[in-house]
Amino acid sequence: MKKAVIFGIAMTASAVLATPSFAQEKASNGAASEFVVDAAKAKAGAKVFGGKACMGCHTIGKGRLAGPDLGGLLERRGEEWTRKWLKDPTAMFETDSTAKALLKEYNNVKMPNMKLTDEQIDQVLHYILETGSKVKKK
Numbered sequence: 050m051k052k053a054v055i056f057g058i059a060m061t062a063s064a065v066l067a068t069p070s071f072a073q074e075k076a077s078n079g080a081a082s083e084f085v086v087d088a089a090k091a092k093a094g095a096k097v098f099g100g101k102a103c104m105g106c107h108t109i110g111k112g113r114l115a116g117p118d119l120g121g122l123l124e125r126r127g128e129e130w131t132r133k134w135l136k137d138p139t140a141m142f143e144t145d146s147t148a149k150a151l152l153k154e155y156n157n158v159k160m161p162n163m164k165l166t167d168e169q170i171d172q173v174l175h176y177i178l179e180t181g182s183k184v185k186k187k
Contacts, residue, residue, distance in 0.1 A: 086182070090171060091172070091178075097165070097169045106160070108120070109177055109184060120180075120181040122177055126147070131174065139159070
């Protein structure tokens with residue numbers, strides 16, 4: 050518990066001190082598109098990430114826990130897939146082959162539906178990308 054609190058504080062502090070960064074995503078037509086990280090949204094996303102206790106199952110660029118490492122998330126999954134996943138992972142377990150593969154890989158441990166709003170999803174994505182870009186630079 051103490052580690053989780055320290056981690057949450059550290060992540061919030063890093064979000065406050067952040068500068069904008071960029072992440073690449075392949076659009077559906079195969080062309081690269083840029084996701085520009087907004088520092089204010091990332092700061093709000095840090096609060097959502099901490100408030101929903103995401104760090105209990107995920108790191109950002111520091112390895113796997115009960116769930117996948119979220120570093121490089123959009124490079125692996127794409128923005129559209131990730132937004133759908135964060136909105137309703139339960140539905141995706143039924144229909145999406147990637148979600149089914151993740152379920153198998155993580156010993157049938159399902160990510161719960163965190164009931165995130167579209168705004169919270171946007172904030173969390175900004176936070177994950179901002180934090181992930183800092184980890185890559187180290």
